[in-house]
Amino acid sequence: MKDILKWEGKIYEMEWLDKFDPSILRKLKQVYGFLFTEEGKLCIVRPTKRRGWRLPGGGPEPEDGDWKRTVMRESKEEADINLDEDSLKIVGLIKVTPGSDGKIDYALRVVGRIISIDHQTEDIAEGLINERRFILPKDFSKFMKWGKFGEYQLEKALSLLENESLRDPK
Numbered sequence: 001m002k003d004i005l006k007w008e009g010k011i012y013e014m015e016w017l018d019k020f021d022p023s024i025l026r027k028l029k030q031v032y033g034f035l036f037t038e039e040g041k042l043c044i045v046r047p048t049k050r051r052g053w054r055l056p057g058g059g060p061e062p063e064d065g066d067w068k069r070t071v072m073r074e075s076k077e078e079a080d081i082n083l084d085e086d087s088l089k090i091v092g093l094i095k096v097t098p099g100s101d102g103k104i105d106y107a108l109r110v111v112g113r114i115i116s117i118d119h120q121t122e123d124i125a126e127g128l129i130n131e132r133r134f135i136l137p138k139d140f141s142k143f144m145k146w147g148k149f150g151e152y153q154l155e156k157a158l159s160l161l162e163n164e165s166l167r168d169p170k
Helices: 022-027 067-079 137-143 147-164
Strands: 002-007 010-017 028-036 042-046 081-083 089-097 105-117 131-135
Touching (some): 002 147, 022 028, 022 105, 028 067, 028 081, 042 137, 067 105
Parallel strands (some): 028 105
Antiparallel strands (some): 002 010
């Protein structure tokens, strides 16, 4: 599946990849998670109304070591949620052309289970407390204006929840 995104005056082509060479994971620019509560609600965050709603996540840091640590750190920073590391699964990869630096970028989408929700604190990257909501999957498109490309990603994430039994607490 492919889509075109216009963001901050630039046009990007996005291509969904279900299968990819695992070495690409070393080149990730972003890792964002479809992260669900035990009740099946999806966590979304919004730093400002102008920037809109998004999934928790962000760019890998050298100290993260891998994509799981990136999404766990970013989820804690942005949404003050703690994840079950064993529940984290790759949903797919988005190939973004041209990337922010004129090269191809890769954005990973993952799915996982939230094991605890803390009182919200300031996101150190943003310098503010993000708005955080837990929504039903059926309301995804009301908040995330990603069109069919976003709905496709959500369906992939939900199918992994069912197939991997991530909804069941340990």
